[in-house]
Amino acid sequence: xxxxxxxxxxxxxxxxxxxxxxxxxxxxxxxxxxxxxxxxxxxxxxxxxxxxxxxxxxxxxxxxxxxxxxxxxxxxxxxxxxxxxxxxxxxxxxxxxxxxxxxxxxxxxxxxxxxxxxxxxxxxxxxxxxxxxxxxxxxxxxxxxxxxxxxxxxxxxxxxxxxxxxxxxxxxxxxxxxxxxxxxxxxxxxxxxxxxxxxxxxxxxxxxxxxxxxxxxxxxxxxxxxxxxxxxxxxxxxxxxxxxxxxxxxxxxxxxxxxxxxxxxxxxxxxxxxxxxxxxxxxx
Ligand code: ASP
Numbered sequence: 154x155x156x157x158x159x160x161x162x163x164x165x166x167x168x169x170x171x172x173x174x175x176x177x178x179x180x181x182x183x184x185x186x187x188x189x190x191x192x193x194x195x196x197x198x199x200x201x202x203x204x205x206x207x208x209x210x211x212x213x214x215x216x217x218x219x220x221x222x223x224x225x226x227x228x229x230x231x232x233x234x235x236x237x238x239x240x241x242x243x244x245x246x247x248x249x250x251x252x253x254x255x256x257x258x259x260x261x262x263x264x265x266x267x268x269x270x271x272x273x274x275x276x277x278x279x280x281x282x283x284x285x286x287x288x289x290x291x292x293x294x295x296x297x298x299x300x301x302x303x304x305x306x307x308x309x310x311x312x313x314x315x316x317x318x319x320x321x322x323x324x325x326x327x328x329x330x331x332x333x334x335x336x337x338x339x340x341x342x343x344x345x346x347x348x349x350x351x352x353x354x355x356x357x358x359x360x361x362x363x364x365x366x367x368x369x370x371x372x373x374x375x376x377x378x379x380x381x382x383x384x385x386x387x388x389x390x391x392x393x394x395x396x397x398x399x400x401x402x403x404x405x406x407x408x409x410x411x412x413x414x415x416x417x418x419x420x421x422x423x424x425x426x427x428x429x430x431x432x433x434x435x436x437x
Contacts, residue, residue, distance in 0.1 A: 157318035158411035158429035159193040161186055163206050165216050166307035166326075167358040167403030167419035175423070178215055178307075179435045182425040185209040189313055190427040199313040199321035199354075200238050200260070207234070207256040207323045210309035217307035219254055220293050222327025225334050230293045233340040234259045234325035235270075235347040239354065239409070245270040245341035249277060250290040256325045258285050259341075270341055308340060310356030312349070312407045320409055322347050322354035322370070329361060339364035344371035353377040353386075353408045359419060363400025367393055373404050383407065383414025391416040 165182045189206030193199070211219025222230045234255035235245035244263030246255050247270060261283040262271055271279055277287060308326035315321075324347045326340045338361030339346035346357045348370035355370040364370075369390055376386035383406045394402050395418050403417025405424060413426050415436070425435045 157314055157316070157409055159314060159316050160407055160411035160413055160426065160428040161189040161193060161202055161206065161311065161313040162405045162407060162413045162415065162424060162426035163189065163210065163309070163311040164356065164358055164403065164405045164415070165210065165309055165423040167401065167417045167422040168307060174215060175437055178423040179425070179437060181210060181213045181215050182423050183433055183435055185311070186425040186427050186433055189311060193313060193315050194430070196316060199315040199319050200236065202313045202315065203311045203321040203323040204236060204256055204260050206311040207309055207325050208254045211254050211256060211325050215307070216309045217327045218309045218325040222293055223330040224294065225328070225332045225336070227334045229334065230290055230327055231334065232325065232327050233338055234323070235341045235343060236260050236263055236323040237321065237343060237347055237349040237354070239320040239349050239351050241350060242266070243269050243343050245343065245347070246276045247272045247337040247341040248335060249273065251277060251287045252280055252285065253288050253293065256323055258283070259323070261285060269343060308358040310358060310405060312354040312356050312405055314407050314409060314411045318409050320349050320354040320407060322349040322356045324356045339369070344368045346370055348374050350374060351409065353383065353406055355404055355406045357402055357404045358422065359402025359417070360400040363394055363398040364402050366398050369394055369402060369404060373406050377406065377408050383412050385414070387414040387416035391418050
């Protein structure tokens with residue numbers, strides 16, 4: 154049997170027209186992948202590594218997640234996030250405000266185990282009980298930067314496999330710019346924006362409404378299960394989304410041996426992967 158190689162891949166959102174910020178976004182992806190890789194290298198789990206990498210991207214205002222999230226039509230931040238492990242344990246939040254790192258709240262929900270998805274006020278009450286500090290919602294709005302990037306998609310996500318061969322996936326977003334208040338995208342819906350099982354883990358980005366309709370993350374992992382290599386599995390899944398919905402999206406994938414795959418039909422999707430301790434690779 155081939156031993157798994159620890160591996161991590163992060164994405165900084167499928168979108169267009171951010172050429173000006175290309176290097177900065179790639180640097181953000183590289184930094185997050187390195188943080189996740191350090192966790193894997195020190196023997197921590199894929200779930201830990203994904204959580205740390207996504208939290209780093211949430212803290213980077215260049216990305217549409219956590220600080221720097223898109224605003225909805227009411228001018229508010231409403232964020233979605235999810236985390237899932239190959240044991241099918243999952244935690245997710247939708248439409249939350251005032252949480253600096255929604256991915257950390259998703260982890261607490263996963264650990265608690267009673268529910269998979271909490272929304273809005275209930276999610277914030279749970280955060281208080283779980284010891285996750287709430288911040289004034291306006292601290293997550295970076296107005297000047299937001300004006301520049303509001304046309305972009307810049308959701309963040311990460312998938313990883315650890316030394317034991319366990320997989321995890323996580324995704325976090327402010328959602329689509331100028332969305333209706335209360336809109337929930339693909340990100341926190343298990344199987345749509347985020348999925349992991351014993352065969353693979355996937356994190357998606359792009360037009361949430363299209364991603365939901367083809368259950369893109371699970372569809373991608375199913376392609377692995379049916380025997381495709383991760384790169385081909387990602388391509389086939391994005392092609393299926395394009396064919397069936399005419400939408401645009403991207404996905405990152407990892408299988409249990411630490412082979413990564415990715416595909417998108419958007420102009421760009423900054424990403425970085427680190428496989429088995431090799432040099433990090435960034436791709437735009
Ligand atoms: N998929 C996210 C959503 O629809 C947006 C994105 O990936 O940028 O909420």
